[in-house]
Amino acid sequence: MTISPDPAAARIGATRWVTLLAVAALIVLPWLEADRFVLHVFSLIAIASIVAMGLQLLLGCSGQLSIGQAAFYGIGAYTSALLTTKLGLPFPLALLGAGIVAAVASLLMVPITRLTGAYLAVATLGFSIIVYLVIKNEEWLTGGSYGFISIPRAALFGFVLRDPMYSYYVNVGVAAIVYLTFVRIQGSRFGRAVNAIREDPDAARACGLRVTLLKSECFVIAAFVAGLAGSLYAHEVRYLAPNDFTFWKSIEILIMVVIGGVGSLAGAILGAAVVVGLPEFLRGIGDYRMLVFGAILIATMLFGEGGLAAICTTLGRRLGGLVTRLTPKPAGTNESVQ
């Protein structure tokens, strides 16, 4: 039980049904859809949404614009690849290891969390470029531009997940766990503190909050989550190249969050679906992909940052209003405030 019965909670009542429906659909999908390619794309969407949710925590909750998440995504991917191939560790350990190594690497960013706004953004971008250069140049470790090949599939307790359907469940499962985790912290002391430092850092300091420490915590969490996603990615596509982890990847992740709606977890997932899914399902768009996304980014900034999540919520509210008006109401419904 939390102390945060905010107006949004009323929304959650309705979206609880939507969420349940979505979850049910995701579980049932592999049985309905025989095309393994489609499942593969959904896996990629799930993986991307994990990184996007991490950025959402940074940007939407604590207000820190980071355009360097691809660095931790890459660190996680290569770490997991190394742990499974060179050290022969089982997949679950490699997954965890990837997250931990990425989180530790993010401690290098702790001094940067002192910065704010665009300065922070540029510093994270610089960091991401440095990591990319290391990945590209240290061939003995990463295979450099030749790539890292022959990464084994994910395997649980010795059972190799050969069918894309099984890895689909793993990827979507991890994404669901990350989502639930972030939802849980919203109404907690930690969640309140993080939102406070976004809304007004000075007021937060006046309440005794250690702003830089909290900002750093968010960075570490986001990095851990990106590392997990990197590991899942490595074992899904089983081949890594430095070009997968350039600053363009970081910007793609930002696009996912912005398109989906800054501040909305579900938006991060929607944004990931659009950014990853659209090019796969609309092959023609291929070359023009980034052009379109750039334009959408500008348009979203011009016309309201609620993004897809806001559009869905408004639609949902209108639909809900319509439904309420059409259904007869029981007598004496009273919304208690506290």
Add this chain to the structure above:
Amino acid sequence: MGSLGASQFVDLLVGGIAVGCVYSLVALGFAMIMRATSIIHFAQGELMMLGAMCGLTSLWLLPVLPLILVVAVGMVSSGIIAVMMELFVYRTLRRRRVPIMNIITATVGMSILCINAARIIWGSEPLRFPELFATTAYEFGGVRISPQLFWIMVMAVAIMGGLQLFLKLTRSGIAMQAVAQDPEAAQLMGANLTRMMAYTFAISGMMAGAAGIMLGSMFFAFFEMGFITGLKAFVAATLGGLGSIAGAMLGGILFGLIETFSTVFLSSAYKDAIGMILLIAILLVLPSGLVGLWQRRR
């Protein structure tokens, strides 16, 4: 590695200053826009790239075009594009009183738009500039300088000097400075805010366009050249002191020298990393840049 011969030193020095001039021009744009609008214009590097591309295209169409005109084409096209960015997107965002982070995100979007538009129009292969300069080296008292680097430095200094004259001596220039310091007061004094903002972007674009031609002729032009160079120019502007015009010029040259001389000690694969590390170091240790340091000493 090892000790530097005298001529090698001169080569590095000249090369460093020349590329530094390029950084200075782009950094100037950052500084001017920052002063006027408080935003970091992520698409600044793309203005440089588009200037290079347009200049190159003009050379394809008219191979006999003299250097001055090529530079002019670059400057004018980038200037126009910059003004369009301002009038159609940035001004609307400011009018809506959108939070600053959103405007900056929009400039990121603009950058992506420009890069990909350029890739579609001009392709993804690096494009060489035809020979614009004489090939035999100039000699100044025993020191040999390539004409290309020489003229680039001369042009850059001329442009920056012209900018300073414009800002200090003309009505528009003075009005622009006033708007940068206090938009409301400037408006009360009769300055047309919209026009001044447009001028600011136009000039920043023109600087970047000139830089694009110079950089393109030194190396080559390709659709992504603006991104990393823009980032480095931002480092240079921050090094000098963000928001300071003198700082941008100083920071650019200094950064060019640092980057060029560091290739002596470091593998060229990590050359770009120098800039990034320097950036993070400056932001953490000396955020107000060298100019800020100088002002504090007074």
Add this chain to the structure above:
Amino acid sequence: MRTGSAHEPWLLEARSLTRRFGGLLAVDGVDLSVGRGSVHGLIGPNGAGKTTLLNLVAGVYGVSSGTLHFGARDITRYSTAKRARAGIRRTFQNLKLFGEMTALENVALGLHADTCSGFFDAVLGTPRHRREERDIRDRSMEALRFVGLGGIAAMRAGALAYGHRRLLEIARAIVARPALLLLDEPAAGLNVNEAAHVSELIARIRDAGTTVILVEHHMDVVMRVSDEITVLNYGRRLAHGTPTQIQEDPDVIEAYLGRSLENESAQA
């Protein structure tokens, strides 16, 4: 007027506080001694340096010279957050609420430093987390009722009326029962009735054991509730004493340009 215990008469002691901004001396060698359990008013004409002085005490600005002691501790170098954790809380002249959160959540943040459940506690739902959330909710509701806002706990802070927002900021500042409360023009923009409510609230806060430093322009509020008043002018201390002494001080009257001070105190 209570001035505190025998071994530490002053809760807050500022000696020769000075703050420069470039060439401007905003605060010039000000001494300030605030006794425990008192309300200390800080007044002066516009630009006298009152808010700057308050910000120096709060730690928003570092001192250019001088020292600041809080109880036995030298807090001159403490950051704002560290001072807040040590027991100095404040409100802001321009209201700094967390507009998107509810009133209850705003007040709850005042208790952040008193509690410690973190990320993992929240995710796992540990007993400590549940216990602290319950505790925070109860104490926050208590603070809201204390200032008179018990009924609007679930409303979004940004949607509240101006007067309620002022009270909410006070609730957030007092929920942790700070030893020292800095109020920066709490009655600004309030009408006569609301201002009277604030005066009465400040008195109740003092009676509950919190020491208060009050910067205010509403003379009736200051004169009614202060135990001691310091007057600043041009960054320097002009006078200090009881409200009556201040009202009769010729220097103070002159600083405020004549009879306005006498007239206001006559109405109070």
